[in-house]
Amino acid sequence: MTEGMPAGRAPDLLAVSGLCKSYSGVPVLQDVGFTLRPGEAIALVGPNGAGKTTLLRCVAGIEEPDEGVVELEGRRFRETDPEARAAMACLLDDFDYFPDLSVADHLALYAWAHGVPDPERTVEDVLRELDLLPLADRLPITLSSGQRHRFGLASCLVRPRRILLLDEPEQRLDAEGRAWLVSRLGAELASGVAVLFASHDRELVDAVADRVIEVGS
Ligand SMILES: Nc1ncnc2c1ncn2[C@@H]1O[C@H](COP(=O)(O)OP(=O)(O)OP(=O)(O)O)[C@@H](O)[C@H]1O
Numbered sequence: 001m002t003e004g005m006p007a008g009r010a011p012d013l014l015a016v017s018g019l020c021k022s023y024s025g026v027p028v029l030q031d032v033g034f035t036l037r038p039g040e041a042i043a044l045v046g047p048n049g050a051g052k053t054t055l056l057r058c059v060a061g062i063e064e065p066d067e068g069v070v071e072l073e074g075r076r077f078r079e080t081d082p083e084a085r086a087a088m089a090c091l092l093d094d095f096d097y098f099p100d101l102s103v104a105d106h107l108a109l110y111a112w113a114h115g116v117p118d119p120e121r122t123v124e125d126v127l128r129e130l131d132l133l134p135l136a137d138r139l140p141i142t143l144s145s146g147q148r149h150r151f152g153l154a155s156c157l158v159r160p161r162r163i164l165l166l167d168e169p170e171q172r173l174d175a176e177g178r179a180w181l182v183s184r185l186g187a188e189l190a191s192g193v194a195v196l197f198a199s200h201d202r203e204l205v206d207a208v209a210d211r212v213i214e215v216g217s
Pocket residue numbers: 023024028046047048049050051052053054055215
């Protein structure tokens with residue numbers, strides 16, 4: 001246990017401190033800081049343009065903050081560090097895929113690249129869970145926006161993860177999909193995965209988040 005840590009408190013997985021980010025001189029993030037422990041969920045809330053996505057992108061290392069530090073288990077987080085990359089599964093605005101690989105092939109490649117022992121089995125299980133099995137052989141471009149969003153969520157679930165970073169994971173999901181999301185995120189937390197997510201869905205936030213950060217206030 002870390003010196004000085006209260007008994008029973010898990011050590012921080014992620015520690016964010018002093019994050020500042022401006023675009024063209026206009027401040028978006030000003031001195032943002034928080035910590036996230038295993039099995040804990042933090043929701044980022046706030047109106048359109050508040051800075052939620054910017055904060056997630058800075059934490060994921062996709063965006064360079066003007067100031068501030070992101071640490072994974074006490075070490076500075078670098079996207080180029082394979083260990084750090086292996087820990088963080090992200091679904092951000094700009095989910096990218098290989099346009100000429102089928103849904104299943106894409107996910108299998110992803111699982112294999114992350115060292116999952118039985119990629120095909122893992123992919124099949126996740127496709128089934130997300131109702132994507134009938135679409136396994138389709139190209140991503142042929143999916144509806146909701147199906148493509150499920151595909152993005154699937155890409156986070158076929159790989160190992162200790163932190164899930166999700167930007168509006170509820171978007172484009174139908175009612176059944178939203179109920180699934182609540183229960184899946186609950187299962188992730190129960191297994192010790194930490195979740196940092198931005199959301200406009202109050203029900204999802206209330207059901208999943210241990211703490212809420214109002215971004216931009
Ligand atoms: N690359 C960029 N260049 C310039 N301005 C940007 C850039 N990215 C974001 N912004 C601005 O930063 C502010 C925060 O944007 P951000 O996408 O982080 O907000 P958000 O809270 O995620 O919004 P939403 O709820 O609409 O998704 C907005 O004013 C946006 O216009």
